[in-house]
Amino acid sequence: MKVLSKKLDQFLERVLVEHEARRKTTGYTNRDMVDVLLELAEDPMLDVKLERHGVKAFTQDLLAGGTESSAVTVEWAMSELLKKPEIFKKATKELDQVIGQNRWVMEKDIPSLPYVEAIVKETMRLHPVSPMLSPRLAREDCKVGEYDIKKGTQVLVNIWTIHIDPLIWENPNEFNPDRFIGKEIDVKGQDFELLPFGSGRRMCPGYALGLKVIQSSLANLLHGFNWSLPGEVKPEELDMEEIYGLSTPRKFPLVVIAEPRLPLGLYNSMI
Ligand code: HEM
Structure with a gap:
Protein backbone atom coordinates (compact mmCIF):
# COMPACT_ATOMS: atom_id res chain seq x y z
CA MET A 1 0.00 0.00 0.00
CA THR A 67 -13.35 7.52 -14.56
CA GLU A 68 -13.92 3.79 -13.99
CA SER A 69 -17.45 4.30 -12.56
CA SER A 70 -18.69 6.21 -15.60
CA ALA A 71 -16.92 3.97 -18.13
CA VAL A 72 -18.30 0.81 -16.51
CA THR A 73 -21.86 2.21 -16.54
CA VAL A 74 -21.66 3.20 -20.21
CA GLU A 75 -20.33 -0.27 -21.10
CA TRP A 76 -23.27 -1.92 -19.27
CA ALA A 77 -25.75 0.39 -21.01
CA MET A 78 -24.33 -0.56 -24.41
CA SER A 79 -24.44 -4.25 -23.47
CA GLU A 80 -28.11 -4.07 -22.44
CA LEU A 81 -29.02 -2.12 -25.58
CA LEU A 82 -27.26 -4.60 -27.85
CA LYS A 83 -29.44 -7.30 -26.30
CA LYS A 84 -32.59 -5.24 -26.91
CA PRO A 85 -32.50 -3.76 -30.45
CA GLU A 86 -36.04 -2.33 -30.07
CA ILE A 87 -34.85 -0.13 -27.17
CA PHE A 88 -31.79 0.85 -29.17
CA LYS A 89 -34.04 1.98 -32.05
CA LYS A 90 -36.28 3.99 -29.74
CA ALA A 91 -33.25 5.85 -28.35
CA THR A 92 -31.87 6.57 -31.83
CA LYS A 93 -35.29 7.85 -32.92
CA GLU A 94 -35.38 10.28 -29.99
CA LEU A 95 -31.85 11.47 -30.82
CA ASP A 96 -32.68 11.99 -34.50
CA GLN A 97 -35.81 13.96 -33.59
CA VAL A 98 -34.17 16.18 -30.96
CA ILE A 99 -30.59 16.57 -32.27
CA GLY A 100 -30.99 15.88 -36.01
CA GLN A 101 -28.27 14.36 -38.16
CA ASN A 102 -25.90 17.30 -38.41
CA ARG A 103 -24.33 17.72 -35.00
CA TRP A 104 -23.19 15.93 -31.86
CA VAL A 105 -25.16 15.85 -28.60
CA MET A 106 -24.22 18.55 -26.11
CA GLU A 107 -24.63 18.60 -22.34
CA LYS A 108 -27.47 21.11 -22.57
CA ASP A 109 -29.47 18.69 -24.78
CA ILE A 110 -29.80 16.06 -22.03
CA PRO A 111 -33.04 17.40 -20.43
CA SER A 112 -34.65 17.10 -23.89
CA LEU A 113 -33.69 13.40 -24.11
CA PRO A 114 -35.95 11.68 -21.53
CA TYR A 115 -35.55 8.25 -23.09
CA VAL A 116 -31.73 8.39 -22.93
CA GLU A 117 -32.08 9.53 -19.29
CA ALA A 118 -34.38 6.57 -18.62
CA ILE A 119 -31.83 4.19 -20.17
CA VAL A 120 -29.14 5.54 -17.82
CA LYS A 121 -31.40 5.11 -14.76
CA GLU A 122 -32.34 1.58 -15.79
CA THR A 123 -28.66 0.71 -16.34
CA MET A 124 -27.76 2.06 -12.89
CA ARG A 125 -30.63 0.10 -11.36
CA LEU A 126 -29.50 -3.26 -12.78
CA HIS A 127 -25.76 -2.57 -12.73
CA PRO A 128 -24.94 -0.33 -9.76
CA VAL A 129 -21.21 0.44 -9.83
CA SER A 130 -21.07 0.01 -6.08
CA PRO A 131 -23.68 -2.61 -5.01
CA MET A 132 -22.76 -2.11 -1.34
CA LEU A 133 -22.66 1.48 -0.08
CA SER A 134 -19.91 2.69 2.24
CA PRO A 135 -20.42 1.09 5.68
CA ARG A 136 -22.38 3.16 8.21
CA LEU A 137 -22.25 3.07 12.02
CA ALA A 138 -25.43 3.57 14.07
CA ARG A 139 -24.72 6.51 16.41
CA GLU A 140 -27.75 5.71 18.54
CA ASP A 141 -30.34 2.95 18.97
CA CYS A 142 -32.81 3.17 16.12
CA LYS A 143 -35.42 1.30 14.15
CA VAL A 144 -35.20 0.92 10.37
CA GLY A 145 -38.33 -0.66 8.96
CA GLU A 146 -38.93 -3.69 11.17
CA TYR A 147 -35.31 -3.93 12.37
CA ASP A 148 -34.06 -2.72 15.74
CA ILE A 149 -30.50 -1.47 15.33
CA LYS A 150 -28.32 -1.03 18.42
CA LYS A 151 -25.99 1.93 18.85
CA GLY A 152 -22.52 1.03 17.52
CA THR A 153 -23.78 -1.48 14.95
CA GLN A 154 -22.09 -1.38 11.56
CA VAL A 155 -24.76 -1.21 8.86
CA LEU A 156 -24.17 -2.33 5.29
CA VAL A 157 -26.71 -1.17 2.72
CA ASN A 158 -27.02 -3.52 -0.22
CA ILE A 159 -28.52 -1.41 -2.99
CA TRP A 160 -28.29 -4.24 -5.50
CA THR A 161 -31.04 -6.16 -3.65
CA ILE A 162 -33.13 -2.98 -3.28
CA HIS A 163 -32.78 -2.34 -7.03
CA ILE A 164 -34.21 -5.76 -7.89
CA ASP A 165 -36.73 -6.11 -5.07
CA PRO A 166 -39.91 -7.57 -6.63
CA LEU A 167 -42.00 -5.74 -4.01
CA ILE A 168 -40.80 -2.45 -5.54
CA TRP A 169 -40.14 -3.23 -9.19
CA GLU A 170 -42.32 -5.05 -11.70
CA ASN A 171 -40.32 -7.74 -13.56
CA PRO A 172 -37.22 -6.55 -11.68
CA ASN A 173 -34.66 -8.44 -13.76
CA GLU A 174 -35.92 -7.12 -17.08
CA PHE A 175 -34.10 -4.18 -18.69
CA ASN A 176 -36.98 -1.80 -19.35
CA PRO A 177 -36.23 1.96 -19.42
CA ASP A 178 -39.92 2.69 -20.01
CA ARG A 179 -40.58 1.98 -16.33
CA PHE A 180 -39.12 5.44 -15.63
CA ILE A 181 -41.03 7.39 -18.26
CA GLY A 182 -43.52 9.77 -16.63
CA LYS A 183 -42.22 8.83 -13.15
CA GLU A 184 -40.48 11.15 -10.70
CA ILE A 185 -37.94 8.53 -9.47
CA ASP A 186 -34.43 9.97 -9.64
CA VAL A 187 -30.90 8.83 -8.77
CA LYS A 188 -30.05 11.77 -6.50
CA GLY A 189 -30.37 10.03 -3.15
CA GLN A 190 -33.95 11.08 -2.36
CA ASP A 191 -35.78 8.04 -3.76
CA PHE A 192 -34.70 5.13 -1.62
CA GLU A 193 -35.65 2.49 -4.19
CA LEU A 194 -32.89 3.74 -6.53
CA LEU A 195 -29.59 4.66 -4.89
CA PRO A 196 -26.70 4.18 -7.36
CA PHE A 197 -24.90 7.19 -5.84
CA GLY A 198 -25.86 6.37 -2.24
CA SER A 199 -27.63 8.84 -0.01
CA GLY A 200 -27.12 11.16 2.94
CA ARG A 201 -23.87 12.70 4.16
CA ARG A 202 -21.64 10.10 2.56
CA MET A 203 -23.46 10.17 -0.77
CA CYS A 204 -21.22 10.38 -3.82
CA PRO A 205 -20.01 13.99 -4.04
CA GLY A 206 -19.32 13.53 -7.76
CA TYR A 207 -22.82 12.42 -8.74
CA ALA A 208 -23.68 15.46 -10.85
CA LEU A 209 -20.43 15.17 -12.83
CA GLY A 210 -20.71 11.36 -13.09
CA LEU A 211 -24.27 11.55 -14.36
CA LYS A 212 -23.44 14.20 -16.95
CA VAL A 213 -20.44 12.22 -18.22
CA ILE A 214 -22.51 9.03 -18.54
CA GLN A 215 -25.51 10.69 -20.20
CA SER A 216 -23.44 12.72 -22.66
CA SER A 217 -21.07 9.87 -23.61
CA LEU A 218 -23.87 7.35 -24.04
CA ALA A 219 -26.03 9.77 -26.03
CA ASN A 220 -23.14 10.50 -28.41
CA LEU A 221 -22.23 6.82 -28.82
CA LEU A 222 -25.85 6.02 -29.74
CA HIS A 223 -26.22 9.09 -31.94
CA GLY A 224 -22.93 8.80 -33.78
CA PHE A 225 -22.65 5.11 -34.61
CA ASN A 226 -24.54 2.01 -35.67
CA TRP A 227 -23.49 -0.78 -33.33
CA SER A 228 -23.49 -4.53 -33.89
CA LEU A 229 -22.08 -7.66 -32.31
CA PRO A 230 -19.23 -9.32 -34.20
CA GLY A 231 -19.51 -12.52 -36.21
CA GLU A 232 -21.95 -15.08 -35.02
CA VAL A 233 -22.70 -13.61 -31.58
CA LYS A 234 -26.47 -13.39 -31.18
CA PRO A 235 -27.89 -10.67 -28.86
CA GLU A 236 -29.43 -13.28 -26.54
CA GLU A 237 -26.03 -15.01 -26.24
CA LEU A 238 -24.12 -11.90 -25.15
CA ASP A 239 -22.37 -12.76 -21.88
CA MET A 240 -23.53 -10.53 -19.01
CA GLU A 241 -21.35 -11.90 -16.22
CA GLU A 242 -19.91 -9.32 -13.86
CA ILE A 243 -17.03 -9.18 -11.40
CA TYR A 244 -17.20 -7.50 -8.03
CA GLY A 245 -14.26 -5.40 -6.92
CA LEU A 246 -13.80 -1.68 -6.41
CA SER A 247 -16.48 -1.33 -9.08
CA THR A 248 -18.64 -3.93 -10.84
CA PRO A 249 -17.49 -4.19 -14.46
CA ARG A 250 -18.28 -6.82 -17.09
CA LYS A 251 -16.28 -10.00 -16.56
CA PHE A 252 -15.37 -9.98 -20.26
CA PRO A 253 -14.98 -6.64 -22.07
CA LEU A 254 -17.68 -5.83 -24.59
CA VAL A 255 -16.55 -6.39 -28.19
CA VAL A 256 -18.62 -4.49 -30.76
CA ILE A 257 -18.47 -3.14 -34.29
CA ALA A 258 -19.14 0.57 -34.75
CA GLU A 259 -20.04 2.23 -38.04
CA PRO A 260 -20.61 5.97 -38.54
CA ARG A 261 -24.23 7.08 -38.97
CA LEU A 262 -23.72 10.85 -39.27
CA PRO A 263 -22.12 12.93 -42.09
CA LEU A 264 -18.40 12.03 -42.18
CA GLY A 265 -17.25 15.64 -41.71
CA LEU A 266 -18.56 15.54 -38.14
CA TYR A 267 -16.07 12.83 -37.17
CA ASN A 268 -13.12 14.87 -38.45
CA SER A 269 -14.17 17.77 -36.25
CA MET A 270 -13.78 15.51 -33.19
CA ILE A 271 -10.09 14.77 -33.70
C1 HEM B 1 -21.09 6.70 -12.47
C2 HEM B 1 -20.53 7.54 -11.67
C3 HEM B 1 -20.43 7.31 -10.18
C4 HEM B 1 -21.08 6.41 -9.37
C5 HEM B 1 -22.11 5.37 -9.77
C6 HEM B 1 -20.61 6.63 -8.03
C7 HEM B 1 -21.06 5.93 -6.92
C8 HEM B 1 -20.66 6.19 -5.63
C9 HEM B 1 -21.22 5.55 -4.46
C10 HEM B 1 -22.33 4.51 -4.44
C11 HEM B 1 -20.58 6.05 -3.37
C12 HEM B 1 -20.86 5.67 -1.90
C13 HEM B 1 -22.03 6.54 -1.42
C14 HEM B 1 -22.66 6.11 -0.12
O1 HEM B 1 -22.13 5.25 0.57
O2 HEM B 1 -23.74 6.68 0.24
C15 HEM B 1 -19.58 7.01 -3.86
C16 HEM B 1 -18.71 7.72 -3.06
C17 HEM B 1 -17.77 8.58 -3.55
N1 HEM B 1 -17.63 9.01 -4.86
FE1 HEM B 1 -18.71 8.39 -6.44
N2 HEM B 1 -19.68 7.65 -8.05
C18 HEM B 1 -19.56 8.10 -9.35
C19 HEM B 1 -18.78 9.15 -9.80
C20 HEM B 1 -17.92 9.87 -9.02
C21 HEM B 1 -17.14 11.01 -9.46
C22 HEM B 1 -17.23 11.62 -10.86
C23 HEM B 1 -16.39 11.40 -8.40
C24 HEM B 1 -15.37 12.50 -8.27
C25 HEM B 1 -15.36 13.55 -9.05
C26 HEM B 1 -16.70 10.52 -7.28
C27 HEM B 1 -16.12 10.58 -6.04
C28 HEM B 1 -16.57 9.90 -4.92
C29 HEM B 1 -16.01 10.05 -3.58
C30 HEM B 1 -14.82 10.93 -3.19
C31 HEM B 1 -16.77 9.22 -2.72
C32 HEM B 1 -16.57 9.02 -1.20
C33 HEM B 1 -17.51 9.96 -0.45
C34 HEM B 1 -17.47 9.75 1.06
O3 HEM B 1 -17.20 8.64 1.52
O4 HEM B 1 -17.77 10.72 1.79
N3 HEM B 1 -17.64 9.61 -7.69
N4 HEM B 1 -19.66 7.08 -5.23
Whole structure:
Protein backbone atom coordinates (compact mmCIF):
# COMPACT_ATOMS: atom_id res chain seq x y z
CA MET A 1 0.00 0.00 0.00
CA LYS A 2 2.86 2.36 0.92
CA VAL A 3 4.63 1.67 -2.39
CA LEU A 4 1.42 2.29 -4.30
CA SER A 5 0.75 5.50 -2.40
CA LYS A 6 4.30 6.73 -3.20
CA LYS A 7 3.90 5.92 -6.89
CA LEU A 8 0.56 7.67 -7.04
CA ASP A 9 2.01 10.71 -5.28
CA GLN A 10 4.88 10.86 -7.80
CA PHE A 11 2.37 10.81 -10.62
CA LEU A 12 0.21 13.54 -9.04
CA GLU A 13 3.31 15.63 -8.30
CA ARG A 14 4.26 15.48 -11.99
CA VAL A 15 0.73 16.54 -13.00
CA LEU A 16 0.88 19.53 -10.65
CA VAL A 17 4.40 20.56 -11.72
CA GLU A 18 3.35 20.49 -15.40
CA HIS A 19 0.24 22.55 -14.68
CA GLU A 20 2.17 25.04 -12.51
CA ALA A 21 4.73 25.53 -15.31
CA ARG A 22 1.97 26.21 -17.83
CA ARG A 23 0.33 28.71 -15.49
CA LYS A 24 3.49 30.84 -15.76
CA THR A 25 3.37 31.08 -19.58
CA THR A 26 1.98 34.18 -21.29
CA GLY A 27 -1.61 34.04 -22.53
CA TYR A 28 -2.40 31.26 -20.03
CA THR A 29 -6.07 30.29 -19.54
CA ASN A 30 -7.61 27.55 -17.36
CA ARG A 31 -7.94 24.40 -19.43
CA ASP A 32 -8.97 21.68 -16.99
CA MET A 33 -10.00 20.85 -13.43
CA VAL A 34 -6.40 20.87 -12.09
CA ASP A 35 -6.01 24.44 -13.43
CA VAL A 36 -9.19 25.47 -11.61
CA LEU A 37 -8.08 23.80 -8.36
CA LEU A 38 -4.65 25.49 -8.53
CA GLU A 39 -6.35 28.83 -9.04
CA LEU A 40 -8.54 28.18 -5.97
CA ALA A 41 -5.43 27.24 -3.97
CA GLU A 42 -4.07 30.76 -4.62
CA ASP A 43 -7.27 32.43 -3.40
CA PRO A 44 -6.65 34.00 0.06
CA MET A 45 -10.38 34.70 0.51
CA LEU A 46 -11.51 31.05 0.67
CA ASP A 47 -13.28 30.14 3.94
CA VAL A 48 -11.39 26.84 4.03
CA LYS A 49 -7.90 27.23 2.57
CA LEU A 50 -7.11 24.77 -0.20
CA GLU A 51 -3.49 23.60 0.19
CA ARG A 52 -1.31 22.13 -2.55
CA HIS A 53 -1.74 18.62 -1.13
CA GLY A 54 -5.51 19.24 -1.19
CA VAL A 55 -5.27 19.86 -4.94
CA LYS A 56 -3.50 16.51 -5.25
CA ALA A 57 -6.19 14.77 -3.17
CA PHE A 58 -9.02 16.24 -5.26
CA THR A 59 -7.24 15.23 -8.45
CA GLN A 60 -6.86 11.69 -7.12
CA ASP A 61 -10.59 11.61 -6.19
CA LEU A 62 -11.46 12.68 -9.71
CA LEU A 63 -9.33 9.96 -11.25
CA ALA A 64 -10.34 7.19 -8.84
CA GLY A 65 -14.03 8.03 -8.50
CA GLY A 66 -14.79 9.63 -11.78
CA THR A 67 -13.35 7.52 -14.56
CA GLU A 68 -13.92 3.79 -13.99
CA SER A 69 -17.45 4.30 -12.56
CA SER A 70 -18.69 6.21 -15.60
CA ALA A 71 -16.92 3.97 -18.13
CA VAL A 72 -18.30 0.81 -16.51
CA THR A 73 -21.86 2.21 -16.54
CA VAL A 74 -21.66 3.20 -20.21
CA GLU A 75 -20.33 -0.27 -21.10
CA TRP A 76 -23.27 -1.92 -19.27
CA ALA A 77 -25.75 0.39 -21.01
CA MET A 78 -24.33 -0.56 -24.41
CA SER A 79 -24.44 -4.25 -23.47
CA GLU A 80 -28.11 -4.07 -22.44
CA LEU A 81 -29.02 -2.12 -25.58
CA LEU A 82 -27.26 -4.60 -27.85
CA LYS A 83 -29.44 -7.30 -26.30
CA LYS A 84 -32.59 -5.24 -26.91
CA PRO A 85 -32.50 -3.76 -30.45
CA GLU A 86 -36.04 -2.33 -30.07
CA ILE A 87 -34.85 -0.13 -27.17
CA PHE A 88 -31.79 0.85 -29.17
CA LYS A 89 -34.04 1.98 -32.05
CA LYS A 90 -36.28 3.99 -29.74
CA ALA A 91 -33.25 5.85 -28.35
CA THR A 92 -31.87 6.57 -31.83
CA LYS A 93 -35.29 7.85 -32.92
CA GLU A 94 -35.38 10.28 -29.99
CA LEU A 95 -31.85 11.47 -30.82
CA ASP A 96 -32.68 11.99 -34.50
CA GLN A 97 -35.81 13.96 -33.59
CA VAL A 98 -34.17 16.18 -30.96
CA ILE A 99 -30.59 16.57 -32.27
CA GLY A 100 -30.99 15.88 -36.01
CA GLN A 101 -28.27 14.36 -38.16
CA ASN A 102 -25.90 17.30 -38.41
CA ARG A 103 -24.33 17.72 -35.00
CA TRP A 104 -23.19 15.93 -31.86
CA VAL A 105 -25.16 15.85 -28.60
CA MET A 106 -24.22 18.55 -26.11
CA GLU A 107 -24.63 18.60 -22.34
CA LYS A 108 -27.47 21.11 -22.57
CA ASP A 109 -29.47 18.69 -24.78
CA ILE A 110 -29.80 16.06 -22.03
CA PRO A 111 -33.04 17.40 -20.43
CA SER A 112 -34.65 17.10 -23.89
CA LEU A 113 -33.69 13.40 -24.11
CA PRO A 114 -35.95 11.68 -21.53
CA TYR A 115 -35.55 8.25 -23.09
CA VAL A 116 -31.73 8.39 -22.93
CA GLU A 117 -32.08 9.53 -19.29
CA ALA A 118 -34.38 6.57 -18.62
CA ILE A 119 -31.83 4.19 -20.17
CA VAL A 120 -29.14 5.54 -17.82
CA LYS A 121 -31.40 5.11 -14.76
CA GLU A 122 -32.34 1.58 -15.79
CA THR A 123 -28.66 0.71 -16.34
CA MET A 124 -27.76 2.06 -12.89
CA ARG A 125 -30.63 0.10 -11.36
CA LEU A 126 -29.50 -3.26 -12.78
CA HIS A 127 -25.76 -2.57 -12.73
CA PRO A 128 -24.94 -0.33 -9.76
CA VAL A 129 -21.21 0.44 -9.83
CA SER A 130 -21.07 0.01 -6.08
CA PRO A 131 -23.68 -2.61 -5.01
CA MET A 132 -22.76 -2.11 -1.34
CA LEU A 133 -22.66 1.48 -0.08
CA SER A 134 -19.91 2.69 2.24
CA PRO A 135 -20.42 1.09 5.68
CA ARG A 136 -22.38 3.16 8.21
CA LEU A 137 -22.25 3.07 12.02
CA ALA A 138 -25.43 3.57 14.07
CA ARG A 139 -24.72 6.51 16.41
CA GLU A 140 -27.75 5.71 18.54
CA ASP A 141 -30.34 2.95 18.97
CA CYS A 142 -32.81 3.17 16.12
CA LYS A 143 -35.42 1.30 14.15
CA VAL A 144 -35.20 0.92 10.37
CA GLY A 145 -38.33 -0.66 8.96
CA GLU A 146 -38.93 -3.69 11.17
CA TYR A 147 -35.31 -3.93 12.37
CA ASP A 148 -34.06 -2.72 15.74
CA ILE A 149 -30.50 -1.47 15.33
CA LYS A 150 -28.32 -1.03 18.42
CA LYS A 151 -25.99 1.93 18.85
CA GLY A 152 -22.52 1.03 17.52
CA THR A 153 -23.78 -1.48 14.95
CA GLN A 154 -22.09 -1.38 11.56
CA VAL A 155 -24.76 -1.21 8.86
CA LEU A 156 -24.17 -2.33 5.29
CA VAL A 157 -26.71 -1.17 2.72
CA ASN A 158 -27.02 -3.52 -0.22
CA ILE A 159 -28.52 -1.41 -2.99
CA TRP A 160 -28.29 -4.24 -5.50
CA THR A 161 -31.04 -6.16 -3.65
CA ILE A 162 -33.13 -2.98 -3.28
CA HIS A 163 -32.78 -2.34 -7.03
CA ILE A 164 -34.21 -5.76 -7.89
CA ASP A 165 -36.73 -6.11 -5.07
CA PRO A 166 -39.91 -7.57 -6.63
CA LEU A 167 -42.00 -5.74 -4.01
CA ILE A 168 -40.80 -2.45 -5.54
CA TRP A 169 -40.14 -3.23 -9.19
CA GLU A 170 -42.32 -5.05 -11.70
CA ASN A 171 -40.32 -7.74 -13.56
CA PRO A 172 -37.22 -6.55 -11.68
CA ASN A 173 -34.66 -8.44 -13.76
CA GLU A 174 -35.92 -7.12 -17.08
CA PHE A 175 -34.10 -4.18 -18.69
CA ASN A 176 -36.98 -1.80 -19.35
CA PRO A 177 -36.23 1.96 -19.42
CA ASP A 178 -39.92 2.69 -20.01
CA ARG A 179 -40.58 1.98 -16.33
CA PHE A 180 -39.12 5.44 -15.63
CA ILE A 181 -41.03 7.39 -18.26
CA GLY A 182 -43.52 9.77 -16.63
CA LYS A 183 -42.22 8.83 -13.15
CA GLU A 184 -40.48 11.15 -10.70
CA ILE A 185 -37.94 8.53 -9.47
CA ASP A 186 -34.43 9.97 -9.64
CA VAL A 187 -30.90 8.83 -8.77
CA LYS A 188 -30.05 11.77 -6.50
CA GLY A 189 -30.37 10.03 -3.15
CA GLN A 190 -33.95 11.08 -2.36
CA ASP A 191 -35.78 8.04 -3.76
CA PHE A 192 -34.70 5.13 -1.62
CA GLU A 193 -35.65 2.49 -4.19
CA LEU A 194 -32.89 3.74 -6.53
CA LEU A 195 -29.59 4.66 -4.89
CA PRO A 196 -26.70 4.18 -7.36
CA PHE A 197 -24.90 7.19 -5.84
CA GLY A 198 -25.86 6.37 -2.24
CA SER A 199 -27.63 8.84 -0.01
CA GLY A 200 -27.12 11.16 2.94
CA ARG A 201 -23.87 12.70 4.16
CA ARG A 202 -21.64 10.10 2.56
CA MET A 203 -23.46 10.17 -0.77
CA CYS A 204 -21.22 10.38 -3.82
CA PRO A 205 -20.01 13.99 -4.04
CA GLY A 206 -19.32 13.53 -7.76
CA TYR A 207 -22.82 12.42 -8.74
CA ALA A 208 -23.68 15.46 -10.85
CA LEU A 209 -20.43 15.17 -12.83
CA GLY A 210 -20.71 11.36 -13.09
CA LEU A 211 -24.27 11.55 -14.36
CA LYS A 212 -23.44 14.20 -16.95
CA VAL A 213 -20.44 12.22 -18.22
CA ILE A 214 -22.51 9.03 -18.54
CA GLN A 215 -25.51 10.69 -20.20
CA SER A 216 -23.44 12.72 -22.66
CA SER A 217 -21.07 9.87 -23.61
CA LEU A 218 -23.87 7.35 -24.04
CA ALA A 219 -26.03 9.77 -26.03
CA ASN A 220 -23.14 10.50 -28.41
CA LEU A 221 -22.23 6.82 -28.82
CA LEU A 222 -25.85 6.02 -29.74
CA HIS A 223 -26.22 9.09 -31.94
CA GLY A 224 -22.93 8.80 -33.78
CA PHE A 225 -22.65 5.11 -34.61
CA ASN A 226 -24.54 2.01 -35.67
CA TRP A 227 -23.49 -0.78 -33.33
CA SER A 228 -23.49 -4.53 -33.89
CA LEU A 229 -22.08 -7.66 -32.31
CA PRO A 230 -19.23 -9.32 -34.20
CA GLY A 231 -19.51 -12.52 -36.21
CA GLU A 232 -21.95 -15.08 -35.02
CA VAL A 233 -22.70 -13.61 -31.58
CA LYS A 234 -26.47 -13.39 -31.18
CA PRO A 235 -27.89 -10.67 -28.86
CA GLU A 236 -29.43 -13.28 -26.54
CA GLU A 237 -26.03 -15.01 -26.24
CA LEU A 238 -24.12 -11.90 -25.15
CA ASP A 239 -22.37 -12.76 -21.88
CA MET A 240 -23.53 -10.53 -19.01
CA GLU A 241 -21.35 -11.90 -16.22
CA GLU A 242 -19.91 -9.32 -13.86
CA ILE A 243 -17.03 -9.18 -11.40
CA TYR A 244 -17.20 -7.50 -8.03
CA GLY A 245 -14.26 -5.40 -6.92
CA LEU A 246 -13.80 -1.68 -6.41
CA SER A 247 -16.48 -1.33 -9.08
CA THR A 248 -18.64 -3.93 -10.84
CA PRO A 249 -17.49 -4.19 -14.46
CA ARG A 250 -18.28 -6.82 -17.09
CA LYS A 251 -16.28 -10.00 -16.56
CA PHE A 252 -15.37 -9.98 -20.26
CA PRO A 253 -14.98 -6.64 -22.07
CA LEU A 254 -17.68 -5.83 -24.59
CA VAL A 255 -16.55 -6.39 -28.19
CA VAL A 256 -18.62 -4.49 -30.76
CA ILE A 257 -18.47 -3.14 -34.29
CA ALA A 258 -19.14 0.57 -34.75
CA GLU A 259 -20.04 2.23 -38.04
CA PRO A 260 -20.61 5.97 -38.54
CA ARG A 261 -24.23 7.08 -38.97
CA LEU A 262 -23.72 10.85 -39.27
CA PRO A 263 -22.12 12.93 -42.09
CA LEU A 264 -18.40 12.03 -42.18
CA GLY A 265 -17.25 15.64 -41.71
CA LEU A 266 -18.56 15.54 -38.14
CA TYR A 267 -16.07 12.83 -37.17
CA ASN A 268 -13.12 14.87 -38.45
CA SER A 269 -14.17 17.77 -36.25
CA MET A 270 -13.78 15.51 -33.19
CA ILE A 271 -10.09 14.77 -33.70
C1 HEM B 1 -21.09 6.70 -12.47
C2 HEM B 1 -20.53 7.54 -11.67
C3 HEM B 1 -20.43 7.31 -10.18
C4 HEM B 1 -21.08 6.41 -9.37
C5 HEM B 1 -22.11 5.37 -9.77
C6 HEM B 1 -20.61 6.63 -8.03
C7 HEM B 1 -21.06 5.93 -6.92
C8 HEM B 1 -20.66 6.19 -5.63
C9 HEM B 1 -21.22 5.55 -4.46
C10 HEM B 1 -22.33 4.51 -4.44
C11 HEM B 1 -20.58 6.05 -3.37
C12 HEM B 1 -20.86 5.67 -1.90
C13 HEM B 1 -22.03 6.54 -1.42
C14 HEM B 1 -22.66 6.11 -0.12
O1 HEM B 1 -22.13 5.25 0.57
O2 HEM B 1 -23.74 6.68 0.24
C15 HEM B 1 -19.58 7.01 -3.86
C16 HEM B 1 -18.71 7.72 -3.06
C17 HEM B 1 -17.77 8.58 -3.55
N1 HEM B 1 -17.63 9.01 -4.86
FE1 HEM B 1 -18.71 8.39 -6.44
N2 HEM B 1 -19.68 7.65 -8.05
C18 HEM B 1 -19.56 8.10 -9.35
C19 HEM B 1 -18.78 9.15 -9.80
C20 HEM B 1 -17.92 9.87 -9.02
C21 HEM B 1 -17.14 11.01 -9.46
C22 HEM B 1 -17.23 11.62 -10.86
C23 HEM B 1 -16.39 11.40 -8.40
C24 HEM B 1 -15.37 12.50 -8.27
C25 HEM B 1 -15.36 13.55 -9.05
C26 HEM B 1 -16.70 10.52 -7.28
C27 HEM B 1 -16.12 10.58 -6.04
C28 HEM B 1 -16.57 9.90 -4.92
C29 HEM B 1 -16.01 10.05 -3.58
C30 HEM B 1 -14.82 10.93 -3.19
C31 HEM B 1 -16.77 9.22 -2.72
C32 HEM B 1 -16.57 9.02 -1.20
C33 HEM B 1 -17.51 9.96 -0.45
C34 HEM B 1 -17.47 9.75 1.06
O3 HEM B 1 -17.20 8.64 1.52
O4 HEM B 1 -17.77 10.72 1.79
N3 HEM B 1 -17.64 9.61 -7.69
N4 HEM B 1 -19.66 7.08 -5.23
